Amino acid sequence: MEKEHVSEEKEVVTKNFIEQIIDKDIAEGKCKKVITRFPPEPNGYLHIGHAKSILLNSGLAEKYNGQFNLRFDDTNPTKEKTEFVKSIEDDVQWIGGKFDDRVFFASNYFEQMYEAAVTLIKKGKAYVCDLNADEIREYRGTLTEPGKNSPYRDRSVEENLALFEQMKNGEFADGTKVLRAKIDMASPNINMRDPILYRVARMTHHNTGDKWCIYPMYDFAHPIEDAIEGVTHSICTLEFEDHRPLYDWVVTELGYENPPKQIEFAKLYLTNVITGKRYIKKLVEEGIVDGWDDPRLVSIAALRRRGFTPESIRKFMELCGVSKSNSSVDYAMLEYCIREDLKMKNDRVMAVLDPIKLIIDNYPEGEIEYLDVQNNQENEELGTRKVPFGRELYIDREDFMIEPPKKYFRLYPGNEVRLMHAYFVKCIDYKTDENGNVIEVHCTYDKETRSGSGFTGRKVKGTIHWVECTTAVPVEVRNYENIVNEELGVYNEDGSLNLNPNSLTVLKNCFVEPYLKGAKALDRFQFVRHGYFCVDSKDSREDKLVFNRIVSLKSSYKPNK
Ligand code: ATP
Ligand code: MG
Secondary structure, three states, rough: OEEOOOOOEEEEEEEHHHHHHHHHHHHHHOOOOEEEOOOOOOOOOEEEHHHHHHHHHHHHHHOOOOOOEEEEOOOOOOOOOOOHHHHHHHHHHHHHHOOOOOOHHHHHHHHHHHHHHHHHHHOOOEEEOOOHHHHHHHHOOOOOOOOOOOOOOOOOOHHHHHHHHHHHHOOOOOOOOOOEEOOOOHHHHHHHOOOOOEEEOOOOOOOOOOOEEEEOOOHHHHHHHHHHHHEEEEEEEEHHHHHHHHHHHHHHHHHOOOEEEEEEEOEEEEEOOOHHHHHHHHHHHOOOOOOHHHOOEEEEEHHHHHOOOHHHHHHHHHHOOOOOOEEEOHHHHHHHHHHHHHHOOOOOOOOOEOOEEHHHHHHHHOEEEEEEEOOOOOOHHHHEEEEEEEEEEEHHHHHHOOOOOOOOOOOOOEEEEEEOOOOOEEEEEEEEOOOOEEEEEEEEEEEEHHHOOOOOOOOOOEEEEOOOOOOOOOEEEEEEOOOOOOOOOOOOOOOOOOOOOOOEEEEEEEEEHHHHHHOOOOEEEEEOEEEEEEEOOOOEEEEEEEEEEEEEOOOOOOOOO
16 A cells, blocks of 8 residues: 655555455455465566565455465476476565465466367367468458458367367377467457467476477466466556456356456566566676676565565565556665665674774784674664774775865874774874875874763764774675666667676675674675675675675665655
8 A cells, every 4th residue: 555645644545556446346246355366487587576566466465365376377388497486486485475385387277278278169269270370470460450360260169179189189280270269350459369279389398297289378378377266356567458358258258257357557667777588698698697696686586685675675665656657666766675674673883895904003002892882873672792992903995085175074194083982093194005005094092082981072073983903804795786877878789788887896805893703694784884785695605704785875865755
């Protein structure tokens, strides 16, 4: 449900157009228990667009106290692979689609689909046609011209029954005969011009093996699958709108009681991402991305690996709403959702990504003290930790400048700043290498200024983060940017992708607090002043942690509330 803020006191809850249809069906007694489904083809990994469909379908079932099925639409054996079945199940579960044990396969209904075809033949509503693919296309007509009847359209029921059985028994070569619905070759809707229901194709199916050499077409199979499962609202994307009359024809001619109803909604498109399978495949093959779960992609596997939470994706879908017209959603909105979700949930720790040394000349050599630090200043429940502090620290290179511009409040010669959770330090000197790069910053500290001591003697304008050198944990950090930028153009003139050369930056020389030692795959942290990070599930090792940046801390994006 989308919430619309009318005034500060009054919140009106509006229902989306699908909920309005369901309400009406319930009110008219046409629907007792709402049953929805998510029907993926097991031919690839799921992406953020599928997440929308999953959450929409499963969300409706939940809202109306109904039922949500996961059904593999495996009627096209050439492209399907069993390996995808497991990954899809995992992804649907992870995102929060509640199918429990209701996992179904369209291929389990092949027998019923065959029987349904026989029923249509017996009713004189389907016939076996010997035209080849080119001829069928030619006979179909165009958007402006009606089609012509096939010369085989008037075969008798007996002949059709016999031929269809022979098709099933493997007596005809692939592509030589099809079963077609007998509807109307002059229909303004081309989908209704005697569409093909079954084709002869010798393909080994991942589930039924070589049992069948005829396979049903999507438009015939899908309504039957829905009807068998008692699906009440069969929700699909807009490109199927013109197929709805055929969907209705199939369920009506087959006489299903309480037939399912097809409802179309607009696909989710996200800016600055790549979802086309063809393009992703190429990126994988060329080694530009590290597999389908590369954190720059938006497959569910990639989003998981990057560190997105299911909650953030659900929040995102809520903000997107459900619509009947296509549009794209700003990637920044997804980033907003993950920031909002992680803000209170994760520990805020210090990490130095581009280290230089800061040495406190007046701090006792060899001494380490432990500071008590709150894990999340906005959420006390996350507790506290001990952070070691000593004479030598790492700080980020950008927090020191020899010649600062105006309004630079961090370290520079003569300036005093607060070391986060610790003391004031004042820069008294620095060292550079032969190229002029700063390698050491020397400071003195004021013992009286320890955080939490109540010191009010004077103020400083800047606070910088740090990590104590002798206890620091060396880690690798991977910063990501969008892989393409729509403002610069997603494609080059030759049709290839115009890739952002900075989509991945690997920082191999980073340091984090010892608190992060032992962090496990997918553990998330806020690195203060840098962003939210997640332990990589593929490349991180106990002795060499690898962190993915989920999202930086800042954005210009403001939700439209
Ligand atoms: P793709 O080619 O992008 O992988 P698909 O439509 O071929 O998508 P299917 O496995 O056929 O993938 O889709 C399963 C379900 O997901 C369908 O109901 C489809 O309408 C829905 N779906 C696919 N892409 C999107 C999207 N971008 N937004 C919303 N729903 C989508
Ligand atoms: Mg598809």
